[in-house]
Amino acid sequence: MENGKILVVEDQDAMRESLVIAFRDEGYHVEGAASGEDAIQKLDNHNIYDLVVTDLKMKKVDGLEVLKAVKTANPSTEVVLITAYGTISTAVQAIRDGAYDYVTKPFRHQEILKVAKKAIEKKSLKDRVRYLEGEVRDKYKFEGIVGNSNAMLEVLKVTSHVCRTESTVLVTGESGTGKELIARAIHYNSLRKDGPFVVINCGALPENLQESELFGHVKGAFTGAIKDKMGLFQQAQKGTILLDEIGETSPSTQVKLLRFLQDGEIRPVGGNRAVYVEARIVAATNENLEKAVESGKFRKDLFYRINVIRIHLPSLRERREDIPLLVEYFLEKILEKLKKGKRAFSKESIRALANYSWPGNIRELQNVIERTVTLSKNEIINADELPLPIEEFAALHSDPMDNQKRKSFIVTTLAEQEKNAIIEALNKYGGNQTKVSQVLGISTTTLWRKIKKYRIKPQHEISDKIDK
């Protein structure tokens, strides 16, 4: 096995030859260059080395210039400098410029061999990491899913394994983290991709309608059931069903889901014949299902049936390094949609976006980008054009504030403020949600979602609970 490829750059012939021999004896593939120009020539000819050992002081083209040329040709090649006493400060500078180390003349061969070995080990480790990173990135790529953080790469890795199986999957994560996106990716990259993908939002279905919506009903099953109705499950034959907000299913729906997961059978409401449905279940929730099981709200046996493979989506603030990528992605998408000229976020605005806490995660980020770009007049978008909470936070962020303080700041500024505004308005208007949504300038659906999100109790129970 070859140990690595080394180039020795040294204008003193005897010195160069003895080094070449010493390295060769250790099993390296070695070349010599009699001057800096000679070395640069070799680099220009696309020779790639693992290590370049170069004398610092040479006529015309010196070691520093060789270092620069090496790093331009191939940044991962390591460089070790040979210095004479008196040029050490230059060598130190060279290390700042990317050299691996230096040895001072006079030195024993053992010494330089040791440094060279370490430098080459470091390079091969770097190459390996880079290769693996690239491999993971390319292998687990899904269209429309952006993310390069370790946390996200791990999610994508599991997702891509899951695509090749038929297992039931539970996708968890805060609101707006991309649960539905992942569920879609699973379906469209699985063998079922030509079958239907049916999304059932269990939270939006009133309990008394859940069963008939999911499993259908027969004529005469209840008042108003004037003919047989096919349920959503049957519409998903040979496809995938996303059971969104599965924690919101009623106890009797849970029993039916359990039966389906055990035998693949459903029974339309009022019917006595079982219907066989061949569909894969992906369940999603932003609730803590373990807690729901503990409190008796969710069946334990059903939980075990759906919790076969778990994909947890990290919140955006747990993977801030993805924010610039996401900003870029949403910016391009919105510009295309609006047919607007070029736009870019300034460094400060990117920083502000990356520092914000994103309680609404990627959905909130997407909305902020769309809104800001739509309203923007200049090519460069500055931090002061971003919606208020981010701006406030950015300003505060530059203060020396410890993490704990920062966290509490976020909580009281955003989520809590929103929650309190809703509670106050509900109190003021006697719980009239239509009025409240008008006053707050949001749709009734959004209001309803937020009431649920913040677990705001019905009006008569909250009148004395505003804590700020």
Ligand SMILES: Nc1ncnc2c1ncn2[C@@H]1O[C@H](COP(=O)(O)OP(=O)(O)OP(=O)(O)O)[C@@H](O)[C@H]1O
């Ligand atoms: N990694 C990502 N890359 C690009 N876009 C993303 C990513 N994650 C989420 N999005 C986008 O963010 C928005 C919210 O995602 P999605 O609806 O999947 O979230 P969710 O977890 O299901 O939210 P909720 O709990 O509120 O239903 C969507 O427009 C989606 O396309």
Ligand SMILES: [Mg+2]
């Ligand atoms: Mg969703």
